[in-house]
Amino acid sequence: MNTPFKDGFAPVSEEITAFDLDVTGRIPAELNGRYLRNGPNPLSLDDPSAGHLFFGEGMVHGVRLRDGRAEWYRNRWVRSARVAGRLGEDPRPGPVHAGLDFSANTHVIGLGGRTFATVEAGALPYELGYELDTIGACDFGGGLPGGFAAHTHLDPVTGELHALAYFFGWDHHQHLVLDPKGVVQRVTDIPVADQPMVHDFALTERFVVIYDLPVTFSLAHAERGDRLPYAWNDDHPARIGLMSRESGDVRWVDAPPCWVFHTLNAYDDGDEVVVDVVSYPKGFVDARLDLGGPPALDRWRIDLTTGRVGQARLDDRPQEFPRMDERRTGRPYRYGYTAVTRELVDVVGGGVAGELEDLADDAFGNTLIKHDLRRGTQESRELGRGAYVGEPVFVGAGEAEDDGYVLSFVNNPARGAADLVILSAQDFTGEPVATVHLPARVPLGFHGSWIAD
Numbered sequence: 001m002n003t004p005f006k007d008g009f010a011p012v013s014e015e016i017t018a019f020d021l022d023v024t025g026r027i028p029a030e031l032n033g034r035y036l037r038n039g040p041n042p043l044s045l046d047d048p049s050a051g052h053l054f055f056g057e058g059m060v061h062g063v064r065l066r067d068g069r070a071e072w073y074r075n076r077w078v079r080s081a082r083v084a085g086r087l088g089e090d091p092r093p094g095p096v097h098a099g100l101d102f103s104a105n106t107h108v109i110g111l112g113g114r115t116f117a118t119v120e121a122g123a124l125p126y127e128l129g130y131e132l133d134t135i136g137a138c139d140f141g142g143g144l145p146g147g148f149a150a151h152t153h154l155d156p157v158t159g160e161l162h163a164l165a166y167f168f169g170w171d172h173h174q175h176l177v178l179d180p181k182g183v184v185q186r187v188t189d190i191p192v193a194d195q196p197m198v199h200d201f202a203l204t205e206r207f208v209v210i211y212d213l214p215v216t217f218s219l220a221h222a223e224r225g226d227r228l229p230y231a232w233n234d235d236h237p238a239r240i241g242l243m244s245r246e247s248g249d250v251r252w253v254d255a256p257p258c259w260v261f262h263t264l265n266a267y268d269d270g271d272e273v274v275v276d277v278v279s280y281p282k283g284f285v286d287a288r289l290d291l292g293g294p295p296a297l298d299r300w301r302i303d304l305t306t307g308r309v310g311q312a313r314l315d316d317r318p319q320e321f322p323r324m325d326e327r328r329t330g331r332p333y334r335y336g337y338t339a340v341t342r343e344l345v346d347v348v349g350g351g352v353a354g355e356l357e358d359l360a361d362d363a364f365g366n367t368l369i370k371h372d373l374r375r376g377t378q379e380s381r382e383l384g385r386g387a388y389v390g391e392p393v394f395v396g397a398g399e400a401e402d403d404g405y406v407l408s409f410v411n412n413p414a415r416g417a418a419d420l421v422i423l424s425a426q427d428f429t430g431e432p433v434a435t436v437h438l439p440a441r442v443p444l445g446f447h448g449s450w451i452a453d
């Protein structure tokens with residue numbers, strides 16, 4: 001089988017529990033909680049789920065930090081009924097939407113003292129226990145009419161968690177608002193044409209910002225047997241929807257045709273809305289995970305008076321996994337963090353990484369970037385060949401926006417295992433504050449969270 005699960009993406013075959021991990025440096029005593037990260041890890045490379053990066057069974061890797069120590073590392077598959085069966089276990093109880101029982105593989109978040117592995121396109125989240133055991137699929141007490149979303153955004157002032165669900169069987173997207181206890185407070189259907197894919201969205205104080213881009217469900221590709229039957233559709237105009245958080249009304253404006261997986265952040269700026277995204281020139285060309293070119297970090301300025309969208313390139317290096325200080329979600333902000341991962345760009349950029357000058361240097365192929373958006377400058381931290389650097393998650397400590405830590409799994413090829421690297425965000429290129437040495441490799445994956453105790 002032609003699998004994307006090789007090199008940095010190669011799955012691990014065991015679940016491991018390890019205590020009192022070796023540490024170089026000093027773990028900040030204020031970091032009490034868990035760093036968790038989800039990603040696709042096929043049970044077997046002979047399975048159909050190993051044929052596409054998006055379909056590998058979810059595996060959550062976690063490190064628990066307490067009182068300056070790394071108490072444990074655990075990695076656990078998310079037990080959908082199929083995964084439980086393959087592991088010789090009973091299926092967990094829980095609801096299923098539209099027959100889509102899927103081992104959620106895209107993100108892992110905390111909400112109301114609970115932990116959820118999430119995924120998009122119709123399936124429900126799976127709730128995990130503190131030690132990453134699977135409790136069961138969750139529809140938030142019956143509050144979800146359909147599936148959920150991989151990406152959510154928490155308003156740090158109101159405590160509302162926003163999500164935007166989509167499903168190929170719907171003629172709408174569904175905006176969801178949950179309260180801090182995980183109770184669904186509001187459900188709003190937003191009519192859209194052509195069943196577009198929507199991986200992420202943005203939140204400002206006034207708006208939910210919806211990306212309605214030309215990647216739509218393709219019956220032709222579904223009939224041909226493509227696992228991910230979504231394709232670039234020139235007949236689907238690119239739009240941005242501004243949904244008023246107060247009234248629920250949506251205003252649509254024309255957008256530059258492109259594909260966006262991820263938001264860095266967004267905010268209201270007088271008569272404009274600023275949205276920072278990682279954008280690709282095209283997406284899912286002929287339904288392959290081939291995004292027609294490398295990604296770059298862009299800023300959109302949406303003029304609320306004229307409805308025009310200005311586009312400026314903030315950084316043209318092929319980066320992904322944008323994160324920021326989520327105490328400032330939806331508000332003006334200064335700093336962002338992204339990752340350059342050669343292996344990821346090779347998969348999603350349609351094999352363009354090899355053609356890129358910037359990636360010709362293997363070291364730069366594994367780099368974390370800190371962006372100072374006010375000054376328009378970047379600091380780059382190169383992690384070397386085979387580092388398979390993952391998403392940089394920011395954890396705030398002091399009041400200042402970059403007073404805190406950046407956490408990421410980084411492969412250590414010399415040990416054949418991963419480290420959890422903890423950087424000082426204010427000393428981004430200096431020595432790590434701490435490096436936690438894990439007992440095993442952590443394959444490249446998708447998204448994660450710091451979930452404080």
Ligand SMILES: [Fe+2]
Nearest residue numbers: 199261262447
């Ligand atoms: Fe994502």
